[in-house]
Amino acid sequence: MTEPLLSVRDLRTYFRTSAGVARAVDGVSFDIAPNETVGVVGESGCGKSVTSLSLLRLIQRPGSIEPESRIDFEGTNLLALDDESMRKIRGNRIAMIFQEPMTALNPVFTVGAQLAEVPRVHSNISRHDAWARAVEMLGIVGIPDPAERAKSYPHQLSGGMRQRVMIGMALMLSPSLLIADEPTTALDVTIQAQILELLEELRVQKAMSMLLITHDLGVVAESTSRVIVMYAGEIVEQAGVRELFAKPHHPYTEGLMAAMPRAGTKRERLAVIPGAVPSPYDWPAGCRFHARCPYAWERCEREHPPLYQIGEGHVSRCHLAVEPERRNTPHVPLAARVGAGA
Amino acid sequence: MLALRWLSAAALIAALCVALWRFARGRGAFARYAAHPSAVIALAALIVLYVIAAFAPWLATHDPIAILAQALVNHPPSRELLFGTDYAGRDVFSRVLYGTRISLTIALLATVISVIIGTAYGATAGFMGGTLDAVMMRFVDAFLAIPRIVLLIAIGTLWSPLGMTSLILILGLTAWFPTSRLVRAEVLSIKERDMVAAARALGARDLAIVRRHVLPNVMTPVIVAATLGVAGVIINEAALSYLGIGIPDPTPSLGNIIREGTPYIATAWWVALFPGIALVVTALAYNLAGDGLRDAMDPRQVDHT
Numbered sequence: 001m002t003e004p005l006l007s008v009r010d011l012r013t014y015f016r017t018s019a020g021v022a023r024a025v026d027g028v029s030f031d032i033a034p035n036e037t038v039g040v041v042g043e044s045g046c047g048k049s050v051t052s053l054s055l056l057r058l059i060q061r062p063g064s065i066e067p068e069s070r071i072d073f074e075g076t077n078l079l080a081l082d083d084e085s086m087r088k089i090r091g092n093r094i095a096m097i098f099q100e101p102m103t104a105l106n107p108v109f110t111v112g113a114q115l116a117e118v119p120r121v122h123s124n125i126s127r128h129d130a131w132a133r134a135v136e137m138l139g140i141v142g143i144p145d146p147a148e149r150a151k152s153y154p155h156q157l158s159g160g161m162r163q164r165v166m167i168g169m170a171l172m173l174s175p176s177l178l179i180a181d182e183p184t185t186a187l188d189v190t191i192q193a194q195i196l197e198l199l200e201e202l203r204v205q206k207a208m209s210m211l212l213i214t215h216d217l218g219v220v221a222e223s224t225s226r227v228i229v230m231y232a233g234e235i236v237e238q239a240g241v242r243e244l245f246a247k248p249h250h251p252y253t254e255g256l257m258a259a260m261p262r263a264g265t266k267r268e269r270l271a272v273i274p275g276a277v278p279s280p281y282d283w284p285a286g287c288r289f290h291a292r293c294p295y296a297w298e299r300c301e302r303e304h305p306p307l308y309q310i311g312e313g314h315v316s317r318c319h320l321a322v323e324p325e326r327r328n329t330p331h332v333p334l335a336a337r338v339g340a341g342a
Numbered sequence: 343m344l345a346l347r348w349l350s351a352a353a354l355i356a357a358l359c360v361a362l363w364r365f366a367r368g369r370g371a372f373a374r375y376a377a378h379p380s381a382v383i384a385l386a387a388l389i390v391l392y393v394i395a396a397f398a399p400w401l402a403t404h405d406p407i408a409i410l411a412q413a414l415v416n417h418p419p420s421r422e423l424l425f426g427t428d429y430a431g432r433d434v435f436s437r438v439l440y441g442t443r444i445s446l447t448i449a450l451l452a453t454v455i456s457v458i459i460g461t462a463y464g465a466t467a468g469f470m471g472g473t474l475d476a477v478m479m480r481f482v483d484a485f486l487a488i489p490r491i492v493l494l495i496a497i498g499t500l501w502s503p504l505g506m507t508s509l510i511l512i513l514g515l516t517a518w519f520p521t522s523r524l525v526r527a528e529v530l531s532i533k534e535r536d537m538v539a540a541a542r543a544l545g546a547r548d549l550a551i552v553r554r555h556v557l558p559n560v561m562t563p564v565i566v567a568a569t570l571g572v573a574g575v576i577i578n579e580a581a582l583s584y585l586g587i588g589i590p591d592p593t594p595s596l597g598n599i600i601r602e603g604t605p606y607i608a609t610a611w612w613v614a615l616f617p618g619i620a621l622v623v624t625a626l627a628y629n630l631a632g633d634g635l636r637d638a639m640d641p642r643q644v645d646h647t
Binding site for chain 1: 471537539540543550558
């Protein structure tokens with residue numbers, strides 16, 4: 001295997017508040033190879049956004065990355081860099097796009113001015129050249145009549161156009177890693193597909209890697225080659241995208257897939273995973289999913305499962321890996337029973 | 343010296359107009375402002391007031407500090423003496439013109455000082471956050487707890503005699519506390535917006551974030567607050583002059599003309615009445631214009647097309 005572009009080892013991002021320590025990301029390790037798209041899926045509150053912000057060291061107080069964590073990117077440990085060196089990596093080598101293209105753009109400047117600002121932050125390019133590059137980039141991200149559109153304010157553009165502008169801002173300096181945090185969640189389904197297509201096209205063209213964060217398995221299936229499933233601040237399963245959809249191992253992954261609406265099937269109520277993500281201040285002992293799991297047995301309440309190797313490049317944090325026969329005897333999860341009683 | 347002040351005042355008004363134009367452009371803000379008849383009238387009144395103030399030397403019928411004649415003490419309004427004369431035999435009409443000019447200048451410059459200090463202070467506290475923010479805001483709270491007029495009287499008494507420059511300074515230096523709180527609150531919400539996170543993710547420095555993202559987005563409420571603030575400063579300046587701490591006699595300001603007319607209010611009502619009207623009109627015009635601006639520039643009314 002080639003040297004990974006990004007290698008995250010034992011990433012722990014904790015928020016120390018008066019209410020206690022919230023372990024939002026609690027020991028996450030993964031690699032991203034050059035030219036690869038990795039998807040991260042999970043419910044709200046599972047730690048996927050905190051993971052992505054940690055990669056850019058954009059965690060705000062009271063959050064902090066624990067000292068034993070390592071993030072190696074293009075051969076340097078990002079966590080050992082001083083603030084100024086880290087700033088130079090942001091936008092330049094690693095860029096990020098956000099979920100809400102309306103709020104991520106500044107309402108008082110034209111989109112052209114905002115695009116032109118990006119290269120000016122990192123180099124001594126003239127105003128005029130920066131503007132020319134901004135217009136060129138608007139064309140690249142598929143905005144018609146870019147020279148005119150560059151003079152528009154964000155509120156004059158549609159949601160899809162604004163997200164294209166955001167993508168353009170992120171790609172202005174040809175980063176080698178693009179982090180996309182729910183890039184299509186705020187958009188119409190038809191626009192979603194266009195934006196994902198555009199991202200993939202530009203990723204190939206610019207030879208970038210991409211970390212695509214989403215709660216939508218459909219988006220993952222469409223655009224990634226490898227998938228990380230996160231739950232309660234940990235990676236619970238990781239596999240190639242085909243493998244994951246064909247043979248999901250972790251009961252949480254199974255639950256996510258069952259909860260996915262499918263076109264063409266008979267209309268019935270979607271399956272839900274009972275209960276909710278536990279509090280990061282107090283993750284459950286043993287397997288963090290045991291209360292919501294239909295297979296859980298007493299070992300799960302007692303023993304925190306390691307990431308078991310399931311197959312080629314496929315790992316799962318579930319004791320079913322060593323006691324597979326338990327899968328044949330599902331039961332009502334603890335959370336559902338408590339929920340019914342309350 | 344006076345010419346310099348007027349030049350700077352004119353430059354400030356021009357800058358304000360440019361700022362207004364920039365922030366209102368493309369948002370239908372002018373249409374919303376025009377929808378308030380009271381705000382339009384207020385704006386017209388302000389323009390008239392500033393024209394009067396600017397051209398006071400040409401409009402005045404007499405020298406505002408010259409004593410016309412011993413026989414003309416407390417003379418009622420007439421064709422030659424439009425607003426009559428005061429106890430010393432000075433022309434009230436000319437004094438009101440000059441008083442308006444001085445009061446407006448003081449209020450405008452003091453407001454500019456308070457807006458600059460308040461914005462810088464509030465933005466620093468809000469953006470830096472943490473202990474610095476807490477300490478800075480407790481300091482502001484301490485000063486806000488003292489009624490402004492009491493604070494002004496205390497400083498004014500210690501600093502006497504007050505000239506125009508020192509009066510502008512103390513009015514400006516005591517008026518920025520509410521502005522800083524307003525700016526801090528706005529900055530706290532703006533810095534949590536995705537656009538700030540996005541700018542950081544693209545490698546922008548803190549200073550660039552403040553300059554490009556924070557300040558332009560707090561300008562709207564600041565402009566509105568400043569407009570309303572001018573009214574407050576005019577009243578405070580008049581109050582100080584009325585109490586005899588402000589602009590010293592014989593230089594006219596609206597406040598000290600009223601003060602000089604008060605003892606004779608039963609016999610020579612015109613001395614206090616006309617500057618009083620000028621004061622009310624000025625303060626009211628600023629308040630109404632401020633209300634109109636607030637509605638016109640309210641970001642919640644930005645049309646999303």
